Amino acid sequence: EADIYQTPRYLVIGTGKKITLECSQTMGHDKMYWYQQDPGMELHLIHYSYGVNSTEKGDLSSESTVSRIRTEHFPLTLESARPSHTSQYLCASSDQVSLGTDTQYFGPGTRLTVL
């Protein structure tokens, strides 16, 4: 059973605020990912990390930033939230069982609304 947690689950915030979405996993996975999903659209990868002190931008450009100081923790930060950031954000992690077939385990997501 996957143990990956995201907080908050829902967030409504005003424009210009700085926010951090938390993601933690207790499985010791090296790889972690952040996806963004707009209603009715695909999950798009915005950030990923293959280990501590390793972060890369994903396929979808994002104004958010991430850090990976500890294996289990992969927070995402928006320095100044805007209405265009309104979306659902999902965090995932995986362990490299064999290259390419490692299953990603997802958190429940954070639904962000910026007014």
Add this chain to the structure above:
Amino acid sequence: ILNVEQSPQSLHVQEGDSTNFTCSFPSSNFYALHWYRWETAKSPEALFVMTLNGDEKKKGRISATLNTKEGYSYLYIKGSQPEDSATYLCAFRPTSNTGKLIFGQGTTLQVKP
């Protein structure tokens, strides 16, 4: 740009009906194809990962097939139950990257009792 297409976008069936939906992906640079089930207010849950042309996987009443030469995968649900109601996502992993998945939009299944 690599596109993954799922059809239909949504599906309504009666309890007991069998159903299937399609995931289309690029046939070149194939490495793996994943299926996930995503129930409302829950986390997406992994169903299958398939890597070989002709692969068939089964989990209870749900099964999946893979054709890498023509670039499609089918997901079948036999005798749908209300608890099968969810969005089913497929994700393609090409050989050109290391672990990143490209997701389709999903097929949302609603099973009426």
